[in-house]
Amino acid sequence: MSSRRLENVLGDCRKTLRGCRLFAADAYNWSIAGSKPHISKSRRDWITETAFLRAFLAFEMLLEETFILYATGHQPSRGRPPLRLVQFPSRSVVEEWIVPEGRSYASWQAGHVQRRAQRFFKDGKPFAAALAGSQNALDEARVLRNAVAHKSSSAQEKFEALVRAKLGSLPLSITVGGFLLGAVPGVTPPTSFLEYYLGRLEGVAQQIVP
Numbered sequence: 001m002s003s004r005r006l007e008n009v010l011g012d013c014r015k016t017l018r019g020c021r022l023f024a025a026d027a028y029n030w031s032i033a034g035s036k037p038h039i040s041k042s043r044r045d046w047i048t049e050t051a052f053l054r055a056f057l058a059f060e061m062l063l064e065e066t067f068i069l070y071a072t073g074h075q076p077s078r079g080r081p082p083l084r085l086v087q088f089p090s091r092s093v094v095e096e097w098i099v100p101e102g103r104s105y106a107s108w109q110a111g112h113v114q115r116r117a118q119r120f121f122k123d124g125k126p127f128a129a130a131l132a133g134s135q136n137a138l139d140e141a142r143v144l145r146n147a148v149a150h151k152s153s154s155a156q157e158k159f160e161a162l163v164r165a166k167l168g169s170l171p172l173s174i175t176v177g178g179f180l181l182g183a184v185p186g187v188t189p190p191t192s193f194l195e196y197y198l199g200r201l202e203g204v205a206q207q208i209v210p
Helices: 008-031 041-070 092-095 110-120 125-131 135-149 153-167 176-181 193-208
Strands: none
Touching: 008 041, 008 176, 008 193, 041 110, 041 135, 041 153, 041 176, 092 176, 110 125, 110 135, 125 135, 125 193, 135 153, 135 176, 135 193, 153 176, 176 193
């Protein structure tokens, strides 16, 4: 088995999330009038989007790495490991099996991981329950991720639909970064959408690696 440990994977993900929070906080503080250094709001939003994208990619990397480690028999330091339905002799064999027929790579989108986990582990543990419990938030986070990564009309339309659903209207010239820095309506104490989504990603990660 690989010397990589589940706890290392979780630690790397959490470290990246912390860094992304600090990166976005710096951008926000630098955009305040009179700050030194000072940046424009458009640059603030761009930095925030970059931070969010890095965080989302770190979460998907955690899904991939933990899935492969569990499939090859690794155990968490706390709790029981999932019961494997298939015994794999090596990481390379797992990587071959998880690629769907007709594709050259495996998707680590939450819904795909849930279905894959049902085939590899009894009751899909620990992935199915952890991902299902935050499915809506993860789907919304992917909409935001796609709006940053893909400048297509489809990605933009889905982003705008999400903004309307969350805010009740579409602010003029709203950006993904501007939306992420905005406050979630009706939440006390005030919480930004960025912190809300990063918190959900981290929470799911900690359920997968207890």
